Amino acid sequence: MTGERYEADRLHGLSKAGKPLLVRYDLAALAKAVSKKALAERSGGFWRYREFLPVRHAKNVVELGEVMTPLVPLPRLARALGAGADTILVKDEGRLPTGSFKARGLALAVAMAKELGLAHLAMPTNGNAGAAMAAYASRAGMRSTVFCPADTPDVNVREIALQGAAVYRVNGLINDCGKIVAGGKEAVGWFDLSTLKEPYRIEGKKTMGLELAEQMGWELPDAIFYPTGGGTGLIGMWKAFEELEAIGWIGARRPRMIAVQASGCAPIVKAYEEGNEHAELWPNAHTIAAGIRVPVAIGDFLILRAVRESGGFAIAVEDDAIVAAQEAVAKEEGLLLCPEGAATFAAYRQALKDGRVGPQDRCLLFNCATGLKYPMPPAELAIDRHRPIDYAAIANAKAP
Ligand SMILES: Cc1ncc(COP(=O)(O)O)c(C=O)c1O
Numbered sequence: 001m002t003g004e005r006y007e008a009d010r011l012h013g014l015s016k017a018g019k020p021l022l023v024r025y026d027l028a029a030l031a032k033a034v035s036k037k038a039l040a041e042r043s044g045g046f047w048r049y050r051e052f053l054p055v056r057h058a059k060n061v062v063e064l065g066e067v068m069t070p071l072v073p074l075p076r077l078a079r080a081l082g083a084g085a086d087t088i089l090v091k092d093e094g095r096l097p098t099g100s101f102k103a104r105g106l107a108l109a110v111a112m113a114k115e116l117g118l119a120h121l122a123m124p125t126n127g128n129a130g131a132a133m134a135a136y137a138s139r140a141g142m143r144s145t146v147f148c149p150a151d152t153p154d155v156n157v158r159e160i161a162l163q164g165a166a167v168y169r170v171n172g173l174i175n176d177c178g179k180i181v182a183g184g185k186e187a188v189g190w191f192d193l194s195t196l197k198e199p200y201r202i203e204g205k206k207t208m209g210l211e212l213a214e215q216m217g218w219e220l221p222d223a224i225f226y227p228t229g230g231g232t233g234l235i236g237m238w239k240a241f242e243e244l245e246a247i248g249w250i251g252a253r254r255p256r257m258i259a260v261q262a263s264g265c266a267p268i269v270k271a272y273e274e275g276n277e278h279a280e281l282w283p284n285a286h287t288i289a290a291g292i293r294v295p296v297a298i299g300d301f302l303i304l305r306a307v308r309e310s311g312g313f314a315i316a317v318e319d320d321a322i323v324a325a326q327e328a329v330a331k332e333e334g335l336l337l338c339p340e341g342a343a344t345f346a347a348y349r350q351a352l353k354d355g356r357v358g359p360q361d362r363c364l365l366f367n368c369a370t371g372l373k374y375p376m377p378p379a380e381l382a383i384d385r386h387r388p389i390d391y392a393a394i395a396n397a398k399a400p
Pocket of ligand 1: 100102126127128129195227228229230231232233234290291292338340341368369
């Protein structure tokens with residue numbers, strides 16, 4: 001925001017102005033240290049991009065079997081919507097450790113916490129980030145404490161606890177949980193790993209941009225639909241593209257960045273539409289897509305900058321459209337999305353209809369977590385094996 005600079009290899013939270021700090025690299029040295037060819041020969045997931053990441057010493061890397069997440073096309077739905085074959089690609093982040101893209105940011109933040117000698121980490125969460133912090137902190141032998149809204153899906157709260165964090169349900173939203181973390185810094189002595197309140201989670205999320213560029217042969221898609229809460233991933237990918245262009249690995253053509261929110265919590269969409277640089281707190285935030293129920297984002301201006309610089313837009317979708325999108329992708333394509341991931345498909349459908357994206361545009365949607373962690377519609381067919389089986393009824397049965 002202010003352009004001030006701070007020294008590397010020190011512990012940092014926010015800047016003096018209370019704004020996020022971004023890691024800067026010696027890009028000329030980076031370009032000499034690694035080539036596309038060398039990268040292609042490495043196996044594994046996001047730790048392959050080590051030259052683009054802030055961890056200095058390999059001993060501080062914290063691993064849980066990270067993988068490169070696949071790009072899954074939705075050809076049947078593309079055809080049904082009148083879009084070109086292979087125009088809709090889903091990057092399925094549900095395959096990462098702890099089942100969500102939060103693994104990327106938290107692996108980096110925990111590794112840097114290890115490098116900088118921290119012992120106790122804390123954060124507010126809507127579920128997935130807390131689980132990733134708990135897992136990576138336990139892996140690194142660190143203590144962790146998590147605060148989440150009381151209505152966070154039970155499976156998330158339990159996995160956080162099982163993976164070693166002390167987790168508290170709070171009768172409020174994520175920003176209320178954030179205040180508790182901020183308040184405990186002095187009293188308990190933990191380090192605050194909240195979204196964008198330290199510089200390294202975004203470096204982990206940046207690897208989504210590096211990875212998809214590499215997977216697509218260093219040709220970027222026309223548009224990226226990103227389910228936006230704190231917006232770390234959107235900001236991180238934009239940063240990745242800037243770094244890749246600076247070292248000459250990609251050209252100037254970049255994707256349009258599309259911030260997807262739910263109609264019940266759409267502060268970024270409102271700020272985008274009103275032409276504002278910052279977003280106001282969204283009152284009475286509600287949506288079934290818990291991960292994007294973020295009423296206020298500290299990196300609002302960075303999200304809005306990336307959206308505008310890229311020629312993208314911000315779009316809100318109704319909960320009903322999210323449910324319908326999840327069902328369509330699961331039933332037509334066999335891919336189970338989380339509600340936040342489903343929101344990106346709902347937004348794509350909406351944008352295609354109103355002409356904001358064209359039928360030949362290659363669009364990349366983020367499925368940010370495994371659908372298996374979320375409540376699903378009931379499956380009620382049953383058979384009493386002690387009675388005659390009505391095979392005629394079974395033969396005619398359709399999925400509900
Ligand atoms: C499943 C899911 N989707 C999306 C988000 C939002 O991510 P970001 O904070 O990068 O905008 C979250 C964050 O909690 C999440 O858990």
